[in-house]
């Protein structure tokens with residue numbers, strides 16, 4: 001498995017403000033959107049290109065465009081939706097699927113309550129988005145569900161990951177590369193990432 005931790009001063013700066021408990025809902029949303037766009041830039045770095053003939057105002061030339069599989073973003077509800085806008089800013093033609101999972105507060109196990117995916121998802125490169133890779137349980141369930149739907153090429157994108165979550169995804173899905181803005185220290189006894197940023201869904205949607 002490959003883990004790409006994005007090392008960029010602008011991203012680190014934005015992530016620091018995202019972590020602060022005094023960051024307001026509107027600023028939190030804006031920062032998630034901006035960081036997601038930066039992660040979209042990084043996660044598409046290895047896409048294949050092909051050369052096409054074009055005419056500029058000055059000359060006829062050949063220039064590269066994205067080739068190969070079309071993209072599908074898949075948001076793990078509900079916090080994943082916070083990352084969609086920033087990703088779509090850079091990938092406006094991408095299809096979008098949703099997988100609804102909530103964490104049972106007692107067992108921390110994911111419970112599936114909604115799935116809607118493009119019909120041709122098996123032919124697409126799928127980029128799964130979820131701000132927090134904590135225990136990894138939600139990501140594991142989503143990646144297995146997508147493989148069951150015929151997906152053969154996938155990438156996972158998170159804002160923050162815990163080492164526990166990275167290890168869990170690595171063990172079960174070594175074929176899925178992970179792109180993250182930062183890897184934090186650990187999980188606490190409630191399954192929260194430490195130091196983390198709290199509950200990403202609550203902070204994006206202002207529900208607490």
Ligand code: URA
Nearest residue numbers: 134192193198199200
């Ligand atoms: N989900 C969150 O929103 N935050 C965490 O720290 C862990 C899981």
